[in-house]
Amino acid sequence: MNHIFIVAKYTFIDVYRSKVMNSLFFLAAGLVALTYVASEFAYGAPAKIALDFGFGITSIINIMLAIFIGANILSKEIEQKTLYMIISRKISRSSFLIGKILGLSSVLLINSITMGMLSIFIYVFLGGVFQGLMIWAIVFSLTEALIILLFSVLFSLVTNSTMAIIYSVGLFIVGHALNETSKIFIVKTNMFFKYVIELSFFLVPSLYKLNLKDFLLYKQSIDLNYLLGIQFYSISYMCALTIFISLIFKNKNLD
Amino acid sequence: MITFNHVSKKFKYHFWDKEYLALDDISFHIKEGDLVGFLGANGAGKTTLIKILMDFSRQDSGVVNFSKSLGHDLLTIKAAIGYLPERAYLYPHLTGREFLQFMGEISEINKTEVAKSIDYWADKMQLSYAIDRRIKSYSKGMQQRLGFVSALMHSPKFLVLDEPLSGLDPVGRRDFKKILKQLNNDGVTIFFSSHIVSDVEEICNKVVFIEKGKLIYEGSIDHLLVEHSNDLYLFKYILDGKLIINHVRENDKNQELERLISLKANILEVEKEKPNLEEIIYKIKK
Secondary structure, eight states, X not given: OHHXXXXXXXXXXXXXXXXXXXXXXXXXXXXXXXXXXXXXXXXXXHHHHHHHHHHHHHHXXXXXXXXXXXXXXXXXXXXXXXXXXXXXXXOOHHHHHHHHHHHXXXXXXXXXXXXXXXHHHHHHHTTOOOOTHXXXXXXXXXXXXXXXXXXXXXXXXXXXXXXXXHHHHHHHHHHXXXXXXXXXXXXXXXXXXXXXXXXXXXXXXXXXXGOOHHHHHTXXXXXXXXXXXXXXXXXXXXXHHHHHHHHHHHTOOOO | OEEEXXXXXXXXXXXXXXXXXXXXXXXXXXXXXXXXXXXXXXXXXXXXXXHHHTTSSOOSEEEEEEOTTTOSSHHHHHHTXXXXXXXXXXXXXXXXXXXXXXXXXXXXXXXXXXXXXXXXXXXXXXXXXXXXXXXXGOOHHHHHHHHHHXXXXXXXXXXEXXXXXXXXXXXXXXXXXXXXXXHHHTTOEEEEEESOHHHHHHHOXXXXXXXXXXXXXXXXXXXXXXXXXXXXXXXXXXXXXXXXXXXXXXXXXXXXXXXXXXXXXXXXXXXEOOOOHHHHHHHHHO
């Protein structure tokens, strides 16, 4: 366990000083500008549009970062050969990989907090009222990004970086479209499609459940137990995925 | 200490590609206290074999056995090994000191020991002036030195170095070789790959030579030199104002000497001809 935190700590220091953090600053500035412009075009409900836009951009940037970080996490280490130096020490491959993922997740955490808080700030500035659900929305956006990050790492273990990016984007789309697809008439009536959808519900993460924007925009209330249930599902999913990734990495030939 | 037993490895980059044999039934032994030079041309299979030794990659057949003096399980064995890959590019945004602290922490060395070790090795590798600078400002040679320090700071019993001298300037090469020799004298077993024969000849007591994945020679350098030496003597002398270079068989050398003395020749040099390791390697390859 200690090794995981050591790898995470130094990965965080390395990333914190890298250009990724500078880009986050520019992205935040861009978010403020774009949200302001978008709210100017919204007659009557600028705050709502600002929130919709702000959380939307936060989520997209989080997903993009997760996919690119995840797809390159190992290829970069192998190319630079730092992976070999570290796993030649008294550290298991799993500890290295989990530590690395944990360290790089800090980028997603910082992005979620910065962009999410900025979106809330603009919303309140434009006359909106703060709701506790907004914090949940930020937490869910981060959770969604972490799930995609893990999938991206998984894909990078079995294929190359480019394909890992493509598969991760595909998974993101399927994870969001699954619920709506299951309601289509042909899917409901055709046995084959029905089984495929049932299997997909079991395997693919239900990312659509992590989208709280509609609840926020239309001020719908959500039971706390429902939110905790989704978070529990997500954490369990991530744990299972992490174990699966660790097993693959443990047996992977690092040629 | 380490025994390779019939290790073979095949590669196939795409499923439609034909497999090729990167390592073909390699068997050899590294004794405790050896300083082994691992020779082979580019693409001979040196790095592949080192990756198998370090458990990064798995062989298709054969085994690598570690002696119990290194440890009983994989993690303990790893703790007794120092490894440096060829031309590693270390984390650019960490300082040299932070990188070494990182390596020290995962090697479970206490902080005081790490600090001492960093100061000692940084000084020895002439990196003290740059140790608190970010690695991105380091040259290739400096990164190589830093990587070397990281391989040594946990006082390993066995050092595995993949082309440690590549990318170094002549002074750096000399320093590296001096330190390798000193470490070996202190009891560290060293296995290092190189494609430069003279480096191996200079410091190693044993050589392992592979070519296209096949083991060509394994044994002491002295034995190889004796085995491939001829019985010729080189005579260099001036006779009647002319410089003459002559090769004479060992049995005839005394006679030749007497002849030259009687002719009052100016004998400049009489030396037994010794081929160097490089010449022998070329000879074996043919």
